[in-house]
Amino acid sequence: MIVAMQESASEEQIQQVIARLVEMGFEVHRSTGARQTVLGAVGARADFDVRDIEVLSGVGEVHRISAPYKLSGRSFKPDGTVIKFPNGLRVGGNEIVIMAGPCSVESREQLFTVAEQVATAGARVLRGGAFKPRSSPYSFQGMGQQGLEILREAGDKFKLLVISEVMEISQIQLMMPYIDIFQVGARNMQNFNLLRELGKVRKPVLLKRGIAATFEELLLSAEYIMAGGNYEVILCERGIRTFETYTRNTMDISAIPIIKKLSHLPMTADPSHGTGRRDKVPPMGRAAVAAGADALLIEVHHCPDKALSDGAQSLYPEQFTRLMQELRMIAPAVGRSIA
Ligand code: PEP
Ligand code: MN
Numbered sequence: 001m002i003v004a005m006q007e008s009a010s011e012e013q014i015q016q017v018i019a020r021l022v023e024m025g026f027e028v029h030r031s032t033g034a035r036q037t038v039l040g041a042v043g044a045r046a047d048f049d050v051r052d053i054e055v056l057s058g059v060g061e062v063h064r065i066s067a068p069y070k071l072s073g074r075s076f077k078p079d080g081t082v083i084k085f086p087n088g089l090r091v092g093g094n095e096i097v098i099m100a101g102p103c104s105v106e107s108r109e110q111l112f113t114v115a116e117q118v119a120t121a122g123a124r125v126l127r128g129g130a131f132k133p134r135s136s137p138y139s140f141q142g143m144g145q146q147g148l149e150i151l152r153e154a155g156d157k158f159k160l161l162v163i164s165e166v167m168e169i170s171q172i173q174l175m176m177p178y179i180d181i182f183q184v185g186a187r188n189m190q191n192f193n194l195l196r197e198l199g200k201v202r203k204p205v206l207l208k209r210g211i212a213a214t215f216e217e218l219l220l221s222a223e224y225i226m227a228g229g230n231y232e233v234i235l236c237e238r239g240i241r242t243f244e245t246y247t248r249n250t251m252d253i254s255a256i257p258i259i260k261k262l263s264h265l266p267m268t269a270d271p272s273h274g275t276g277r278r279d280k281v282p283p284m285g286r287a288a289v290a291a292g293a294d295a296l297l298i299e300v301h302h303c304p305d306k307a308l309s310d311g312a313q314s315l316y317p318e319q320f321t322r323l324m325q326e327l328r329m330i331a332p333a334v335g336r337s338i339a
Contacts, residue, residue, distance in 0.1 A: 001050065003062050005038070006058055007060075009059075009060075013058025014037050014039075016058075017039065017056050024052070025043065025044035026044045067216075068216065070223070072265060073263060073264075074264050078264065082266070085180060089161060095339035096331055097295040098339070099123065099125035099295060100125075100297075100298045103307065104130075108150050111150050111151065114301060118317075124339050126161070127163050128147065128151045129147075130145070131171055132165070148175060148179065151179070152179070161180040162180050164182075168191075169194055180203070181204045182204070183208070184198070189209060189213055196224055199230045200228050203232070208236040208238045208270070209235070209237050209255065211239070215262060222235060222265060234266045234294075235263065235265050235267050237252055237253075239251045248275065249273060249275070251275055251284045252274075270297040272298055272299035272314070273313065277313060278315050281299075281313060282315070285323055285327070286327065289327050290333070298315060300315045301316075
């Protein structure tokens with residue numbers, strides 16, 4: 001941390017700041033110029049709050065020079081993390097992984113129909129919510145365990161891995177036998193108790209960015225999972241809340257290169273929730289691949305007009321097939337391929 005004292009700071013104020021930094025565990029290096037004193041503070045824990053220093057009298061500016069997250073930061077694994085699944089699929093490598101399926105598992109017939117369609121088009125992971133975080137308590141809340149059973153069966157039949165959202169701690173053990181990847185939704189990105197429990201399991205977790213979360217907050221949430229020993233975290237940009245109302249959320253494509261710089265974890269983009277409109281999903285999916293995403297998470301429904309959740313943003317199967325063809329052309333242009 002660099003602490004630049006105000007030009008008017010007295011020697012007493014400087015000494016008070018040094019004393020506080022030492023108390024916090026920092027080693028302090030003082031540099032006194034003709035007009036201003038600058039303190040370089042090194043070596044304390046990562047979780048200090050710069051405001052504790054900013055508010056001291058005589059302090060001008062404070063700059064953090066090390067990130068508050070360690071395990072999720074790029075320097076922990078400069079070459080990047082590749083998550084390997086038993087079937088050979090890798091997330092975070094050169095090949096981009098497409099995850100697709102309906103927002104919710106609604107019935108056996110629905111899921112098997114969509115699973116076959118997305119598998120044929122080239123998806124490698126089947127998505128489908130069994131526990132749904134709906135804004136209204138009166139909306140469809142998901143099929144629960146029955147939905148997980150259907151998801152697993154469909155995944156096995158069409159040789160797809162499966163991903164589904166976990167909303168609370170009590171669902172973790174229930175879900176373990178059915179799923180390959182736990183999804184933590186935007187609403188739960190800062191459910192720290194849930195994240196801590198997911199740190200104890202040995203299954204990959206796809207962590208979505210909250211609707212108003214900063215990159216630092218996303219990486220600190222990943223840190224919660226990793227601090228428990230589960231290093232298999234996949235991050236996901238799914239759109240943030242802005243003043244714009246045309247789209248459901250604002251798809252932040254810049255999150256992809258930014259997170260890839262700040263973190264070694266694989267980065268996914270979810271243009272379905274990012275836009276909320278199916279006509280905008282393919283262009284944002286294409287942009288995400290061009291911007292460096294390691295995976296895409298896309299909602300597809302065989303009959304979106306009848307979907308029990310997120311129909312307006314679900315692609316028709318033909319649209320998904322076309323998008324896959326486009327992605328196969330875009331990926332090589334950025335030195336990648338589609339898994
Ligand atoms: C979903 O994937 O269907 C979902 C609810 O996602 P999010 O948490 O991004 O809203
Ligand atoms: Mn959805």
